[in-house]
Amino acid sequence: xKNYYDILGVSEDASNDQIKKAFKEIAKKEHPDRGGDEARxxxxxxxxxxxxxxxxxxxYDTMRKFGGTGTGSGQHPFFNEDIFGDFFSGFGNNNDFxxxxxxxxxxxxxxxxxxxxxxxxxxxxxxxxxxIKEAMMNNEKTINYKLPSGRDEFAxxxxxxxxxxxxxxKFSGMGDDSIKNxxxxxxxxxxSVLDSDGYTRKGNDLHTNKTIDCxxxxxxxxxxxxTLNDNIIKVKVPAxxxxxxxxxxxxxxxxxxxxxxxxxxxxVKIHIxxxxxxAQDLKIIKDL
Numbered sequence: 181x182k183n184y185y186d187i188l189g190v191s192e193d194a195s196n197d198q199i200k201k202a203f204k205e206i207a208k209k210e211h212p213d214r215g216g217d218e219a220r221x222x223x224x225x226x227x228x229x230x231x232x233x234x235x236x237x238x239x240y241d242t243m244r245k246f247g248g249t250g251t252g253s254g255q256h257p258f259f260n261e262d263i264f265g266d267f268f269s270g271f272g273n274n275n276d277f278x279x280x281x282x283x284x285x286x287x288x289x290x291x292x293x294x295x296x297x298x299x300x301x302x303x304x305x306x307x308x309x310x311x312i313k314e315a316m317m318n319n320e321k322t323i324n325y326k327l328p329s330g331r332d333e334f335a336x337x338x339x340x341x342x343x344x345x346x347x348x349x350k351f352s353g354m355g356d357d358s359i360k361n362x363x364x365x366x367x368x369x370x371x372s373v374l375d376s377d378g379y380t381r382k383g384n385d386l387h388t389n390k391t392i393d394c395x396x397x398x399x400x401x402x403x404x405x406x407t408l409n410d411n412i413i414k415v416k417v418p419a420x421x422x423x424x425x426x427x428x429x430x431x432x433x434x435x436x437x438x439x440x441x442x443x444x445x446x447x448v449k450i451h452i453x454x455x456x457x458x459a460q461d462l463k464i465i466k467d468l
Contacts, residue, residue: 181244184227192241196232203228212391212451222378222389229375239309239372302365304355310339311376312386313408316435317341323369329358337369342384342435345373379408384444386433390415391451397421405448407432415448423452 185192188202206224210216230236310319319339324332335351348370355365373381380387386408392401400419404412415427426449433444 182223182227183244184231184240187223187227188231194231199228199231203232212389212453215454215456218391218451226375226378229380235372236374239307239374243309302356302359302362303368304365305368305370307370307372308337309372309374310343311374312379312381312434313376315339315341315343315373316409323367335367335369339371340437342437342439343371343373344437345371345381347371377408381434384434384436385447386444387447387449389449389451391453392417392421393453394455397423397450397452407446413446417450421450421452423450425450 185194188194188199188206190198190202194202203224207221208214210218210221210224212218212221230240306323308321318341321337321339323335323337333354335354337349348368351367351369353364354367357364375381378388388405390403390405392403396417398419400421401417402414403417405415406412413429413432415429417427426447429446429448431443432446436442436444
């Protein structure tokens with residue numbers, strides 16, 4: 181797993197202002213429009229996008245705490261068959277609950293940080309993170325969890341394509357039942373949909389960036405873009421494109437939840453790389 185704190189050069193207890201300041205310093209130096217390192221800029225932008233959001237930062241810190249590892253095997257950066265999650269339920273303290281999400285063989289996570297809810301409210305709430313790439317398609321994962329009584333329980337979570345961040349799936353009567361003469365609580369699975377692969381999500385639309393050189397911007401160009409569902413699409417850049425221009429590709433965004441074959445749009449922000457010119461080059465241009 182990438183260390184976003186190291187990428188931005190801040191401590192793990194850095195304030196939002198410190199994180200923002202660190203990102204601005206990197207952006208000034210590495211922004212593609214200023215001739216910086218595009219890969220370094222994207223990496224810093226990804227780190228900032230996660231750490232500036234309190235919920236995403238919490239999810240990220242939780243995964244790092246429980247042993248999240250690096251990427252490179254085609255897995256989502258927050259999922260390397262690692263440990264992730266938070267319980268917010270009435271099970272008392274210092275209990276570990278092991279969940280097996282069998283969407284992939286060996287895909288196991290341990291959910292900790294169990295807190296006691298008010299007596300009588302005995303729902304089990306689990307936060308499950310997936311990438312926006314995973315949210316592009318229907319998924320089904322089976323949860324295997326152990327109650328304080330020692331009994332194993334199972335629940336199958338059907339995750340629909342286009343699921344939104346924060347959506348909660350309720351499983352009635354599948355929570356704790358250790359308190360006698362009380363109705364059994366429910367299992368609540370809260371989705372956390374995280375940006376990945378250079379794409380960010382806004383509603384049902386996807387946003388990404390592309391850097392071209394000034395000559396391509398002047399005369400126009402066309403480039404191939406790999407989408408989150410691993411398709412290759414061609415994006416045309418018209419002649420005279422200016423820095424910051426946003427190109428739209430209709431129907432290439434996220435699937436709209438509970439609809440048939442309807443998708444949001446894909447937006448590509450164009451950055452233009454200005455070459456470093458010598459004094460002689462500048463003089464020639466000036467004399468034109």
